[in-house]
Amino acid sequence: MLLQIGQKPEHDFHEPIGMLEDCHKRILFFLKTLIRVSSEATTEPLNPDQRTILEKALRYFRESGPRHTADEEESLFPHLRRIDSPEIGEVFVKIDSLESDHRWADQQHLEVDSICRRWLDSGVCPQPGLDQLREILNNLLAFYERHIRLEETEVFSAARALLSDSGKEAVGQEMARRRGITSERP
């Protein structure tokens, strides 16, 4: 996703919660891309531009999407679960429901990947695969809009308020290591 003129620069590993929100923008961007390509699909074969766009979006959900889920489930949420504060109890319940949301989304992405790979292989998206694909993608968009809203308003805001600076730094370093990057302050 290219940075547009006038758009705020993306966060770095020293601002891990901001980075997670940047990832949410990319999830929605690539999902809407898939929706657009599937809505434009006809009985004609994919043209080279559509093929490139489709491959890029699929690669995002195959490689970067699972890393985002791991950033939440293996880094941010465990750090939150270690907080001992009367305000955190309700957040734990929301984290549990977000994790079961992730399992549902994983299944939907597997379906999307499978249909789109068949589409790329043959060049033409076969019916009823196309109808099924459009339905799954629209469900995923509604799902992500709700899921992201819940994460950002209920869980990330609690993380910003309740995680210590060293806790936030630790989350950022775990996210960096997950990408093979060592992020030490100079």
Ligand SMILES: [Fe+2]
């Ligand atoms: Fe999530």
Ligand SMILES: [Fe+2]
């Ligand atoms: Fe998320």
